[in-house]
Amino acid sequence: MTDLDSFIAGLPKAELHLHIEGSLEPEQMFAFAQRNGVAIPYASVDEVRAAYAFGNLQDFLDIYYAGADVLRTQADFHDLATAYFDRAAADGVVHAEIMFDPQTHTDRGVPFGVVIEGLLSAMAAAEERHGLTSALILSFLRHLSEDAAFETLAAAEPWLDRIAAVGLDSSELGHPPEKFARVFAAAAAKGLKLVAHAGEEGPPDYVWQALDTLKVDRIDHGNRALEDETLVARLARDAMTLTVCPLSNLKLCVVGDLAEHPLDRMLALGLRATINSDDPAYFGGYIGDNYRAVTAGRGLDRAALVTLARNSFTGSFLPDTAVAANLDRLDRYVAAHA
Numbered sequence: 001m002t003d004l005d006s007f008i009a010g011l012p013k014a015e016l017h018l019h020i021e022g023s024l025e026p027e028q029m030f031a032f033a034q035r036n037g038v039a040i041p042y043a044s045v046d047e048v049r050a051a052y053a054f055g056n057l058q059d060f061l062d063i064y065y066a067g068a069d070v071l072r073t074q075a076d077f078h079d080l081a082t083a084y085f086d087r088a089a090a091d092g093v094v095h096a097e098i099m100f101d102p103q104t105h106t107d108r109g110v111p112f113g114v115v116i117e118g119l120l121s122a123m124a125a126a127e128e129r130h131g132l133t134s135a136l137i138l139s140f141l142r143h144l145s146e147d148a149a150f151e152t153l154a155a156a157e158p159w160l161d162r163i164a165a166v167g168l169d170s171s172e173l174g175h176p177p178e179k180f181a182r183v184f185a186a187a188a189a190k191g192l193k194l195v196a197h198a199g200e201e202g203p204p205d206y207v208w209q210a211l212d213t214l215k216v217d218r219i220d221h222g223n224r225a226l227e228d229e230t231l232v233a234r235l236a237r238d239a240m241t242l243t244v245c246p247l248s249n250l251k252l253c254v255v256g257d258l259a260e261h262p263l264d265r266m267l268a269l270g271l272r273a274t275i276n277s278d279d280p281a282y283f284g285g286y287i288g289d290n291y292r293a294v295t296a297g298r299g300l301d302r303a304a305l306v307t308l309a310r311n312s313f314t315g316s317f318l319p320d321t322a323v324a325a326n327l328d329r330l331d332r333y334v335a336a337h338a
């Protein structure tokens with residue numbers, strides 16, 4: 001382990017872009033399949049990992065939705081999230097804002113309450129065990145209709161005080177943010193924060209739509225914003241947080257090599273970029289792995305790493321007092337490791 005690697009391991013950080021369904025490790029997929037009596041199209045863990053070679057986002061999504069079929073009970077969602085929180089805590093994560101895709105489950109007959117109660121109990125346990133705070137982001141599947149998103153928002157009604165934000169994920173191309181303008185406005189009217197995947201595969205125009213039509217508080221990914229100078233200036237002026245996911249970008253061929261990853265270019269342009277893991281079980285690593293991989297690929301220094309960790313707190317949906325407390329903790333860590 002290099003000096004920078006151990007610095008990264010202890011660096012207090014927040015994770016802002018994590019799909020809990022994407023933390024389903026192959027071993028856990030087999031365990032859940034067995035306890036629920038669900039057949040899966042793989043004979044071994046090695047066979048599952050061998051299937052994780054993706055040419056683009058859709059290749060991944062097909063396998064990710066199939067994998068989620070083993071999740072059936074409240075205990076499954078609790079155990080899934082607990083395994084994620086344990087790994088995140090070991091990586092120095094002190095706060096996590098995790099996305100879940102209710103439609104992936106309700107469309108298979110798993111009730112909304114089963115999903116969210118399993119996640120909420122794991123969140124409470126993680127705070128007790130690790131002091132790790134967390135928040136939920138209900139993500140709509142953009143390949144489905146806006147009416148379906150409205151039905152999901154209605155199903156969430158009894159738990160709205162436990163949900164921080166709504167998001168937008170799944171197949172980006174052909175499903176622009178404006179398709180969800182009304183449901184995002186409805187979510188905002190209920191007091192929810194707003195995030196959307198934009199500019200992962202989609203053009204800069206999708207990032208403009210996320211800003212101006214959806215009025216999002218954060219952009220998930222945002223890589224392709226760099227193609228539009230005016231857009232970059234707008235994102236910088238608004239101090240808009242970008243939740244960047246280096247290993248995801250590599251695995252989904254958004255970048256050819258981490259040596260070409262634009263993370264430090266984003267920082268140099270004044271963008272509030274953060275490092276996140278997206279779907280760690282599928283993309284080869286958790287948040288610490290993402291920090292280490294992009295640090296090696298781009299030669300990031302300590303100052304850049306501290307900026308990235310700082311951005312993860314200022315870009316979070318924590319109340320100002322909790323942001324300030326986490327920034328203090330970060331400053332104390334940096335001072336102690338000068």
Ligand code: HPA
Binds near residue numbers: 169200248278
């Ligand atoms: N992009 C879009 N949808 C997703 C992703 C992603 O990286 N991960 C899970 N759903």
Ligand code: ZN
Binds near residue numbers: 019
């Ligand atoms: Zn994502």
